[in-house]
Amino acid sequence: MAVVIEHMDSLVDKKPFYTYEFKGVSERTALGDELNLIIRNKQSAPPVVKFSLKRDSLYHILPEYLFHPLDHYLGTDGDTEEFEKRYKEQEEQKEKALTYFKPFDQYYQNLRIKYQHWLNEHIFSGNQFLSDFITAGQRVDIANSYIKAVYQCIPWLRNFRGNDDMVKAALGYAFEGHAEIQKTKVEVTEALSENIHSNLNGTLDDLYCGSTIITRVYVWKVFYQVKIKTGKHLSELKQQIEEFSTFFSQWFLSVEDKLEITFGDRCAFPELSDARIEEGVFLNYSTQLI
Structure with missing residues (x-):
């Protein structure tokens, strides 16, 4: 256990100077308080924080x-x-310790909140960090809105690739x-x-000589209900969905699906x-039976 504490009221270039280092886990922390903290706020180095506190x-x-x-x-x-x-002596000592540590506790709490905000924004938001790491170098087009929507699901693939519930959720x-x-x-079918191995040997027993073979595969059939606005919109939808289908099949489905x-x-x-005719479109029809 190492404890190094500099008073927080010291200043370096009109800025607070903090140097405190806590390392180790004791019996007192075994119930859930695990602390491994190194903070050195110096001009030459930013804070390095590693902690798990309850x-x-x-x-x-x-x-x-x-x-x-x-x-x-x-x-x-x-x-x-x-x-x-x-007991009274212990409580008095406790109050003195809490009073002494209060500025450190406040500063440390602020660090923890800032760090959590940073994690939420840069790491945990949409699982972007893990997905970027997994797909690095694979040319995944997240500009495609459908691919981007399932991008956050990529970390699931380690344990659940091909799982029916996972596929349904991602789709x-x-x-x-x-x-x-x-x-x-x-x-x-x-x-x-037509290519036959030239080194066949041994007993062939029953040999199938048909020209075709029937295999059974699982097909995920998806109908996407979407309002089509213009011909251009239709072309864009077709292109994006084709790209998504290729991506999803390669990453999320089993080889047989x-x-x-x-x-x-x-x-x-x-x-x-007909936009060219203001009066609209006229239909000519006859009720004569032929």
Whole structure:
């Protein structure tokens, strides 16, 4: 256990100068307070912080023997008056320690809050950090809105790639819940290769000589309900969804699975119009039966 504390009221170039170092874990911290902190606020080096705290003061984190003898209550069995006296002394010492550590506790708490804000903004937001690390060098186009929506799910792949629930959840993120998702088993007829190994030996037993073979694969069928605004919008949707389908199949699906995505607006009303004719479109029809 090493404790080095410089008073916080010292100044260097009109700025507070802090140097305190806490290392180690004691029995007092075994219930959850683990502290490994190095802070040196100097002109030449920024603070380096590593900590895991669940208590609100250094007094509750540092070993108790720094403030009270471990045998502080030794010999007080049955002596209520002596016990209360020593308890009062301990509480007084505790208040002195809390008062002394208060500025450090406040400064440390501010550091912890700032650090947590930084983590939330740069690391934990959308799992961007982990996803960037995993996909480094893979040319993942997060400008594609559908790919970007599932980008945060990439850390799941370590344990759950190909898992049905994970695939459904990721597709739900991609299409913001506006998709019908089904997994079906289909039969695929494939042509057998005409290339035969020239070194066959041993007993062939039953030899299949057909020209095709039927295999069974699982297909994820997705219908994406989306309002199509213009012809340009339609082209952009088609391109982005094709890119997403390729990306999702490579990263999220099992090797044996396939992905089919269709899209359109089932809620749209049919419209007949011609912008070049102000009067609208006229339909000529006859009720004559032929």
